[in-house]
Amino acid sequence: MNPVFFLRHFNDIDHISPxxxxxxxQADDVVAILLDSTYPGESDPRLQFLQQYDNFELRTIDDxxxxxxxxxxxxLGENDTEPASYVYQYLRRLLQKTRLxxxxAVPALREVNPTACIFEWGPxxxxxxxxxxxxxxxLGIPRISVPHGAHIYTHIDIKDVRTNAAENGDRIMASRNGYDAYVEQSEFHKESNTFFGVRPDNHYLIGSARYYPEWQAINEEFYDAYEPAVxxxxxxxxxxxxxxxxxxVDKGQTLQLLSELATEEWVHLIIKEHTRGDSLPSDMYSSMETNSNTEIIADIPxxxxxxxxxxxxxxxxxxxxxxxxxxxxxxxxxxxHSNNTAFDRSNAGHQPTTNAETVxxxxxxxxxxxxxQSEANIHELYRLMIYGGREPFDxxxxxxxxxxxxxxxxKSDAH
Known part of the structure; x- marks a missing residue:
């Protein structure tokens, strides 16, 4: 096999690398194409690991x-889906709309000669x-869409766009039917996206390759433990x-918990800002930044x-x-928060009910x-989130x- 994988950002690489x-x-000839010409592929530890294989090739889209x-x-810009420059956004869309x-792309794929093209979740x-x-x-090459994350929510209305779509009967996921296969990692995500329009005939449930224990152990070795600033x-x-x-999310209560933890002398608090942009309010960021017990981090894995x-x-x-x-x-x-998640379903770990109980x-x-922590509950979390609701498998x-x-x-010579 000669599969070609299209990679967009850190999260894609995290979940597609395994x-x-x-x-x-399995001795396939694998080509990975970075869709962001500025992504630091040569320093990404997952890609460095894969480049040790003689049958792996890493290229950039412009190349x-x-x-x-x-x-x-x-x-690509901050949202990782479009060019950073508005001028190039317009140009790229125009070229795509006119199919110029x-x-x-057609001769480029002919040259690569893939047996399948694998994209991450998305339209x-x-x-x-x-x-x-x-x-x-x-060219008649199969198109497959695989997870760029692991969806923990067990209900469909996790954000306004989905709530509104559910109320209006909008099939907001129907565009995914363009793929020959659209793959989920959890039963509840598959159920949700089926509700929003993904057809059963090209809708698959497998599990999370990212958290599969054998790969997770390999992935963990790529990173040293973070050394706190103090x-x-x-x-x-x-x-x-x-x-x-x-x-x-109850933002006020969440920020209150962070404030309380920051005052505890026996705690060293590391706040990991969300990889896709969500962060602390600016005034709180400023006060936390000067607190020696607290670190705010965005770019450390x-x-x-x-x-x-x-x-x-x-x-x-x-x-x-x-x-x-x-x-x-x-x-x-x-x-x-007012969501239901796999952590609720499995009851894994510690589950406090107030800020005071958390402290x-x-x-x-x-x-x-x-x-x-209950091992049985942790194993149930793994069953739900790693193995797609089944018992452990590869x-x-x-x-x-x-x-x-x-x-x-x-084959390219047949087209």
């Missing part, structure tokens, strides 16, 4: 298309990869994962922070699974008196099996 790894282990003059058009960019017409989607369609001595190092504020931590507070991200896999204490303060659990941890292998089953013997 699938590429499995393909490489593949042979458009060195158009490099600025492939520098296909004149470059086929996404600006960052539309040329390649259309080229694959023209000496923490005998303090309890607590990493607080900021949520998406718009996902039904969560794996490194969790390695350094004694406890992780998280209620809006699948990164809690990483905390459990690293055998750290995980606090899930469900009272800070008390951390204090007990600092004193060495905290109760053990998740990356099943992703590769799907790609192989859809792959064609397409």
């Amino acid at each position: 699938i590429m790894w499995e393909c490489l282990e 593949v298309l042979g458009l060195s003059w158009g490099k600025p058009m492939f520098r 960019s296909n004149r470059y 086929p017409q996404r600006t960052s990869h539309a040329e390649f989607y259309h080229a694959a369609t023209k 000496e923490t001595d005998d303090k309890l190092t607590v990493v607080f994962m900021l949520p998406h504020w718009k996902y039904h 969560s794996v490194s922070l969790i390695k350094e931590s004694d406890a992780v507070i998280n209620f809006g991200s699948s990164i809690g699974i990483e905390a459990f896999l690293q055998e750290k204490h995980h606090l899930y303060p469900s009272y800070l 008390d659990i951390l204090r007990d941890l600092h004193r060495g008196n905290a109760p053990e 998740v990356p292998y099943e992703y590769r099996a799907l790609i192989e089953s859809l792959s064609t013997d397409w």
Whole structure:
């Protein structure tokens, strides 16, 4: 097999690397194409690891298309879906709308000669990869969309756009039917996206390759433990994962908890801002920044922070699974939001019901008196989030099996 993977940003690479790894282990010739010409692929530890395989090739989109003059058009902005410059956004959309960019993408794919094209979650017409989607369609190459994350929510209305769509009966996910396969990692995400329009005939449930234990152990070794900016001595190092504020979060109560933790002398608080932009209010950021007990971090990988931590507070991200896999204490303060998640479903970890109880659990941890986390509940979380609701199996292998089953013997000289 000769699968080609299209990568957009850190999260894509995080969740797609184990699938590429499995393909490489099975002696497939793998090509990865970076859709952001400025992404630091040569320093990304996951990509560095994959480049140790002789059958792996890493390229950038401008190189593949042979458009060195158009490099600025492939520098993605903060949302990682469109060029950073408005001028190049307009130009890129115009080229795609008129299909002129296909004149470059079609021969480029012929030269690469893939048996399947693998994209991350998102609409086929996404600006960052539309040329390649259309080229694959023209050439009859299977198009597969795989997870760029692990969806923890067990209900459909996690944000306003979905709430409104549910009320109006809008099929907001129907565009995903353009793929030959659209893959989910949890039962509840598959149910949600089926409700919003993904057809059963191309809708697959596998699991999370990113948190599959064998890959997670490899991935963990890529990162050193974070070294706090100050000496923490005998303090309890607590990493607080900021949520998406718009996902039904009680922002006031959450910020109040952060303020309370920042005043505790026995706590060293590390606030991990969300990888996709959500952060502290500017006034609170300024006050926290001057507090020696507190660090605010955006650009250090969560794996490194969790390695350094004694406890992780998280209620809006699948990164809690990483905390459990690293055998750290995980606090899930469900009272800070009105969502239902896999952490509620599994009852994994510590589940405080007030800010005071959250502080008390951390204090007990600092004193060495905290109760053990239930292994049965943790295993249920893994069943839901890693294994797609099934008992343990080789998740990356099943992703590769799907790609192989859809792959064609397409040859460039036949087109």
